[in-house]
Amino acid sequence: MRRLGMMLAILCLMGVTYQAQAADTDTITVTVSLESVISVTVTPDTWAIGPVTLGSTSAAAPFSATIGNTASKLEITGTDAAGAWVLDNAAGADQFAVSAVAAPDPAINLSTSYQVLAASVPAYGSRGFTLTYSAPTSDTKGGGVDQGFTITLKASAP
Amino acid sequence: MFRSSNRVVSVIRRAMVLVLLAGLIGRATAASLKVSPARFIIHDVVPGIEYDVYKETGLRITLYNDDKAARTWVLSVHRPSERGQWERGYAEIPDAGWCWFDRNEVSVEAEGKAYAHLFLKVPQEEKYNNQHWVVTLGIDGKPGAGGISLAADVRVQIETESVAGVEQRPYGILGISPSVIEFEDVVVGAVENGRVAIYNNDEEPHTYSVRPLFDDKSVDQKVYLTHSYRAVPDPLWISLPQAFDIQPGGVGIADLHVELPDDSALPGSQWESILLIVPDEGLPGFVRVRVATKEPPKTE
Numbered sequence: 316m317r318r319l320g321m322m323l324a325i326l327c328l329m330g331v332t333y334q335a336q337a338a339d340t341d342t343i344t345v346t347v348s349l350e351s352v353i354s355v356t357v358t359p360d361t362w363a364i365g366p367v368t369l370g371s372t373s374a375a376a377p378f379s380a381t382i383g384n385t386a387s388k389l390e391i392t393g394t395d396a397a398g399a400w401v402l403d404n405a406a407g408a409d410q411f412a413v414s415a416v417a418a419p420d421p422a423i424n425l426s427t428s429y430q431v432l433a434a435s436v437p438a439y440g441s442r443g444f445t446l447t448y449s450a451p452t453s454d455t456k457g458g459g460v461d462q463g464f465t466i467t468l469k470a471s472a473p
Numbered sequence: 474m475f476r477s478s479n480r481v482v483s484v485i486r487r488a489m490v491l492v493l494l495a496g497l498i499g500r501a502t503a504a505s506l507k508v509s510p511a512r513f514i515i516h517d518v519v520p521g522i523e524y525d526v527y528k529e530t531g532l533r534i535t536l537y538n539d540d541k542a543a544r545t546w547v548l549s550v551h552r553p554s555e556r557g558q559w560e561r562g563y564a565e566i567p568d569a570g571w572c573w574f575d576r577n578e579v580s581v582e583a584e585g586k587a588y589a590h591l592f593l594k595v596p597q598e599e600k601y602n603n604q605h606w607v608v609t610l611g612i613d614g615k616p617g618a619g620g621i622s623l624a625a626d627v628r629v630q631i632e633t634e635s636v637a638g639v640e641q642r643p644y645g646i647l648g649i650s651p652s653v654i655e656f657e658d659v660v661v662g663a664v665e666n667g668r669v670a671i672y673n674n675d676e677e678p679h680t681y682s683v684r685p686l687f688d689d690k691s692v693d694q695k696v697y698l699t700h701s702y703r704a705v706p707d708p709l710w711i712s713l714p715q716a717f718d719i720q721p722g723g724v725g726i727a728d729l730h731v732e733l734p735d736d737s738a739l740p741g742s743q744w745e746s747i748l749l750i751v752p753d754e755g756l757p758g759f760v761r762v763r764v765a766t767k768e769p770p771k772t773e
Contacts, residue, residue: 328714341522345530346514346700353511353625356539360504361620378621385511429556467614471626472511 346431354383355470362466367450370406375416375445380468382436388473389414389433389442391466393425398460402427409456413466417444425466435473504545506623507537508612514630516699521597527590534574534589534627536612538581546581548574548589549611551628557609557626560696562686562749562759564645565605566631571595578615595633599641603652604633630696635761637670647758648672649750654760656731658767665731669760671750673719679752680715683727686747686759702745702763707734711746711762731764741768 358379367373380389393402393413403410404424413425417433433442446466456462513532517525527533538544550569553559566572575590591610595601608629614622635653642648654667673679685708686692696702705711712730719725729748744764751757 341519343518343524343526343529344516344700345526345532345668346698347510347532348512348695351510351512352507353509353514353627354505354507354537355623356505357621357623358503359621360502383507433511465622467622467624469624469626470506472628 343344351382351385353472354470355386355387355389357468362446364448367448367473369450369454370404370452371450373448373450375447377443377445379441379443380417380433380436380470381441382438382470384438386438386440386473387436387470388431389417389436390392390429390469390471391423391425391432392429392469393422393467394465396462396464398456399460400451400454400456400462400464401428402464406452408453409451411451411462411464412449414447414449415444416447417442429469432468481545499759503540504614504621504623505539506612506614506625507539508625508626508627509535509537512628512630512696514595514632514699515724516632517635518593518595518631518633520595520599520601520633523592523594525590525592527588528541532591533583534591534610534612535586536579536581536589537586538583541583543580543582545578545617547578547600547611547613548576549613550574551609551611553607553628555609556611557607557628559607560630561692562697562747562757562760563605563630564606564756566608567644569608570609572629572631573713574610583722591629592730593631594601595631598638598644599636600644600648602636602639603643603650604631604645605652606631606633632761636669637684642672645758646675646755647750647752648674649758649760652760653763654729654767655763657765659731659733659764660767661733661735663732665764667731667762669727669729669750671719671725671727673721673723673725673752675752675755676722677754678718679754680716680755681725681727682751683713683748684751685711686749687711697747698745699761699763702743705746705762708746710734710744711748711765713748721742729762731762733764733766740766742766 401410406412416422420433423430436442552569553565579587581587606644613624635651637651639650650670656665688713714727746762748760749757
C-alpha cells in the first residue's frame, strides 16, 4: 500500500512536470515597441462642396492631417455616390471625380481602392492636402437624388 | 456624405453662406483615430493551438477617442495583398481567417477608450512550423457616418514555432527549417556552429544567397528585433555561406559559424541578426539568429 502510494505520487509529479513543459512549449510571446501608437486627426472632418453645376469643378478645399507618435503613411479612398453616380478617374456621364493633392507627394484621382496620399509623414507631423470635386458631365439619375459619397483617410506604419 | 446637384442652387447658396459663417467663427471640427499598438510581433505560435493573445500576453488593441462625440469602429482582418503591406522576409498569411477579433465593431465613448482582443489559430500541420507571416488588422470608421471617415491598419508579424529536422516540407515557395537558431552561453574566441535547411518548393531551380538584413541601413531594426535583443553590432560575428543552387523540390544546407572577437559583446548580452535567404527570383525568407553571451561569473 505504501509502495502504491509512492508510485501514485511519482506519477502525479510526472504529470505536473509534463504539464509545465507543455505550457512552456505552447506559450507565445509578443514584441511591441513602447511608442507604438498610430494616430491621425483630420481637420475639418466635413467637406461642404457648395454649388457645382454639371461639368464643372469645385474650388480646392483645404484639409490637414496630423500624425501621432509613429511616422505614418496616409492613404485615401472614396466611394461611389449613393444615387449611383460612379467615382472615376475623370468626370463623365454619371461619373464624378475627386482629386487629392498633398504636396510634395504627387496628385491623385481618387478611386474605390486605397492610394497613397502621403508616403511618410514624420511622427508628430502634419500634412496639408486639398480635395477637388468634378461633377458629372451629364446626369441620368434625376434631380433630388442623393449623390453623397464618403472619403476615407487611412493611416498605417510606412 | 457630400451632396452635389445643379438643381438646388439657391438652397446650396444659402448653405454656403452658413458654411462660410461657420468658418468665420472657427467652428471647423476635427475627427481623430488613435490605435495602439501600431504593429507587433507574435512569436512561437504553435500550429493547432487557439490563442487568446490578450490572455497569453496581456496585449490587446486599444482604441482611443479624443473627440467630443462617441465613435464606432469596424474591425476586420486581411491578407496584406488585400489591404496593407508586409515586411521584407515575411510572407502574407495564407488565410486571414486564422486571426479574428472578439467583436466586429467597437464603440468608444467621447474622450474614452475601448479594447478589442485578437485570437489566432494556425491549422495543425507540420508544414506551418517555421513560418513568418504578416496579417493586417483593419480599423475603419463605420460606413455611413458621413464627413471624412478615418481608418488605420495595424500590422501583425506572426512567427510560428521554429522546428529543426521536420519531416514535411515547410509551407511556401521558399521553406526554412529551423526559422530560429539560438546560440547560448557564447564565449569570446569560441566558434559556434549552426545550420539551416532551405527548401526550394518552386518548380524552377534557384540560386540562394544569405545576407544580414541590417546591412541595409534603411531598414528599421525595431520592426524585426525580438524584445530584449539588440542587433548584432558587427556582421563579421556570423560567417555566412557562399551562394548555392537548389533544384526544384530540393533541399540545401546553409552552415553558419558564430565567433565573437576579443573586444566584442559584454557578458550576459543578447544579440540578434536577421539573415535574409534571397533567391535569384522571388521573395526572400529569413532565419532569426540569436546570440547570448555567457553570464559573467558571480562575485561574492
